[in-house]
Each structure stands twice: as structure tokens, then as C-alpha cells.
Amino acid sequence: MNNINKKVLFCATVDYHIKAFHLPYLMWFKEKGWEVHVVASGNGDLPFVDKHYKTQIMRSPYNKKNINALREMKNLIEENKYSIIHCHTPMGSVLARLAARRSRSNGTKVIYTAHGFHFYKGASIFNWMMFYPIEKFLSRFTDHLITINTEDYNLAQKKRFNVKKINKINGVGIDLEKYKPVDVTTKNIIRKKNDLNESDFILFFAGEFSYRKNQKLLIEAVNIISKNIPRMKLLLAGEGGNKEHCIKITENLRLGAIVEFLGFREDINELIQASDIVVSSSRQEGLPVNILEGMACGKPCVVTDVRGNNDLVLNEGNGFLFSLDSPEAMAKHILNLYENRELASKLGLKSLEMVQPYSIQNVISHMEDIYLPYMK
Incomplete structure (x- = not known):
């Protein structure tokens, strides 16, 4: 040639x-x-x-x-x-x-x-x-x-x-050498580096703060189950025009100790590895890289049932799909995974299997x- x-x-x-x-x-x-x-x-x-x-x-x-x-x-x-x-x-x-x-x-x-x-x-x-x-x-x-x-x-x-x-x-495409599961010891080392407790139950979402990404739904879901999960954390990485609005909602609901706004981060792989569940509240997706990254790290996923998300997440296979604008449904699935760690582990292993073609x-x-x- x-x-x-x-x-x-x-x-x-x-x-x-x-x-x-x-x-x-x-x-x-x-x-x-x-x-x-x-x-x-x-x-x-x-x-x-x-x-x-x-x-x-x-x-x-x-x-x-x-x-x-x-x-x-x-x-x-x-x-x-x-x-x-x-x-x-x-x-x-x-x-x-x-x-x-x-x-x-x-x-x-x-x-x-x-x-x-x-x-x-x-x-x-x-x-x-x-x-x-x-x-x-x-x-x-x-x-x-x-x-x-x-x-x-x-x-x-x-x-x-x-x-x-x-x-x-x-x-x-996802770099499976960078985004991969880690053992409990490494997971806790990453948590300590980020001022997170070993016993925290951590939800993670990375994305621009926007109408499309709809972080408001995540905060509402967390509010529903905040009393059922004593050491829950919702980590939100990213910047964008809706960030201040989401901070205001968090303050009004008195969730400041639970919801953390991380800003732009270059250590997304480690933050996912330190987390328990990857979540998504998006109204619209193409093929979400953040979900693929979570799957590659062996995490169960709780995501809105929209285009792109439902290409990657099989309901009750590697996570749960829920109807858009239903924080109650999202909260139910998160609580289910918190109370059933064996199920969470099973779904996470399925995520790892399903991500390989990507x-x-x-x-x-x-x-x-x-x-x-x-x-x-």
C-alpha cells in the first residue's frame, strides 16, 4: 500500500x-x-x-x-x-x-x-x-x-x-488495563487516599452537570434511602452549568455529608475501583463511556432505561434498569444491592464478562x- x-x-x-x-x-x-x-x-x-x-x-x-x-x-x-x-x-x-x-x-x-x-x-x-x-x-x-x-x-x-x-x-473502546477490578486491600488504599471510609457504601457517577445527565435524579434517589444506608456516599465527578443547581438541591435536602462534588478528575479509574455501584441518571446517551468504565472495573450498574444505557446493562444481568424520572425505582435497586452483597458481586462479575467486546x-x-x- x-x-x-x-x-x-x-x-x-x-x-x-x-x-x-x-x-x-x-x-x-x-x-x-x-x-x-x-x-x-x-x-x-x-x-x-x-x-x-x-x-x-x-x-x-x-x-x-x-x-x-x-x-x-x-x-x-x-x-x-x-x-x-x-x-x-x-x-x-x-x-x-x-x-x-x-x-x-x-x-x-x-x-x-x-x-x-x-x-x-x-x-x-x-x-x-x-x-x-x-x-x-x-x-x-x-x-x-x-x-x-x-x-x-x-x-x-x-x-x-x-x-x-x-x-x-x-x-x-475501553482500556481494560487501566479500568480493571482491584482487590479489597487496594480498594481501601484508594478510599483512604480520598478521605473515604472502608465501611462507606459508595455510588459513583462521572459526567458533565447538565439537563441531559440529570444528576438531580441521583440526589433525589439518595435522599429517599439516606436513612436506610447509614454510611452512604454519592460521588459526582465533573463540571458544568447545572452544578450549582445540584449543590443547592443537596443543601436544601441536607445531604451535604452524603453527596460529594469532586469537580474534574483525572483518576476516574481509581474512583470507580473504590466504589460499590456505578449509577447513571441520564436522559439521553450514545454509548456511555462511564458505564463501560464501571463494567470494566467489575461493578454492578443502576441506570436509566434509555438508549445507550440499555445497550450495556442487562436488567438483573449486570445491573438494573429503571424508568426515567423515577427516583423511587432507582432507590429501590440501590437498597437491594446494599442489602444483598452476594447479588452485587454476581452482577459485577457479569459486568466484567459483558465488557470484553468493548x-x-x-x-x-x-x-x-x-x-x-x-x-x-
Whole structure:
């Protein structure tokens, strides 16, 4: 395979998305001898990248700055004559596919990974009216659509998206060397380092504080069973616009000794290893990395029954699913696992078994099968 002067472009709204989820694929292209470019907002340090175009892409489709971003992207795509463009995130993918229309007629292949369509079962009418027509229209400018959950894959097939190929892969991949179970001694060492007691019953959730992640539900569920579990802790890692609101709710319910706001953390693996249950209150997911990380650490999961979550959690298999906006149901499942540690251990072992196909090695192998036909 002659890769001299072959170039690939990765596109996303913000460079943090590339750094968080796609570095293994940048490295893979570099190892194949390709020149790797990225277009995304931000000033982050991206390894394995030859050129980082810091085009200001705005998340809102109504922001006029995206007109300039589209113009910049069109120029750089036509100038660099990419063999492959792989786009991610809603606005990043919209702009990239529009900008690459002329280049596709000259042989450029455009791959789009949908990390969770904004139109889905239970989504608002507005989301369907706004985002579905856009995605259906842009499918004609897409050579390969990659979905990461069953609902999105089936929808794209059923609605006959005008794309040449559609695949479903197992997300972005999990590092099973970093996220793995630990013994009780190590678990307690991590707890001590984080000022947590050996006898604490710890629930963990990592995610941006937002309407979508819905941490308010977690706090309400904890409030219901706070008197039934004497040494319970809810650890919430992350930042975001809804954080202050959640802190206020915690204060009003007098749960300050139970709910801990950890902020941005780089030791998520250790926090999961120190915990007893991984929980999720999300209203919407693509294929949640936080749940995969919990499964890889051998934890039972108590999560909302929404797209993405229910791809990973088998009810009474490796955890429990409960109806969205039902803190009572969530509280019941948490209490059940607190009172039945043998069940919790059994579900955790099943999580560890079920997560294996989602390893980074398996996902890279699947992506190789997608990339290679376009690299000739």
C-alpha cells in the first residue's frame, strides 16, 4: 500500500473530543505512514497530529460564526486533498460534510461517527423536526455512517439514510488495563487516599452537570434511602452549568455529608475501583463511556432505561434498569444491592464478562476493517 502524501482529517467541534476518544486512531494512521490533520476549536495539545486547524466551530447551529467555519473548512479540505475525512460531534460533522461536497467528487471519502443522534425514542418533537431532516439530508454526502448503539443503527436502516455503508461498532473502546477490578486491600488504599471510609457504601457517577445527565435524579434517589444506608456516599465527578443547581438541591435536602462534588478528575479509574455501584441518571446517551468504565472495573450498574444505557446493562444481568424520572425505582435497586452483597458481586462479575467486546483492541480492529478499503 503506497501511503506517500496520504492525508486524513479528523473533525470535531472541540479538540477535547479528539483527545478524549480518538488518539488511538490518530496513532494508527501515523503508524501506517499517513499525514494526520485535525480541525476543531481549542488549543489543546494533540499528539500524533501533523496539523491542527483551530477553526472556531460553535455548538449552536444558529451561531453565525459557523458560516466562517464552513468557509475555512472548505478551503483547507480543497487545499489538502484528503483521502479520508472522519468527522465527529453534531456541528463538526455537519460542517465537514457540507465543506467536503466538491472534494468527494474527486475521490475523498467521508466517514461520520454518530455518537448518539439527537432524535431518538422519547426525544422532543423539536429534536425530531430540527435534527432528523438535517441528518437525513446530509447522509447523501456521507460515504460511511458509523453508529454506536442499536437504536441509532436500526433507525438509520429503517429510515433509509442515503449513505453508502452503515456499521455499528462498540463505541470508542475501553482500556481494560487501566479500568480493571482491584482487590479489597487496594480498594481501601484508594478510599483512604480520598478521605473515604472502608465501611462507606459508595455510588459513583462521572459526567458533565447538565439537563441531559440529570444528576438531580441521583440526589433525589439518595435522599429517599439516606436513612436506610447509614454510611452512604454519592460521588459526582465533573463540571458544568447545572452544578450549582445540584449543590443547592443537596443543601436544601441536607445531604451535604452524603453527596460529594469532586469537580474534574483525572483518576476516574481509581474512583470507580473504590466504589460499590456505578449509577447513571441520564436522559439521553450514545454509548456511555462511564458505564463501560464501571463494567470494566467489575461493578454492578443502576441506570436509566434509555438508549445507550440499555445497550450495556442487562436488567438483573449486570445491573438494573429503571424508568426515567423515577427516583423511587432507582432507590429501590440501590437498597437491594446494599442489602444483598452476594447479588452485587454476581452482577459485577457479569459486568466484567459483558465488557470484553468493548475493549480498545476490539474496537480498533473493527475500525481497521472500515478504514482499510478507503486507504488503497
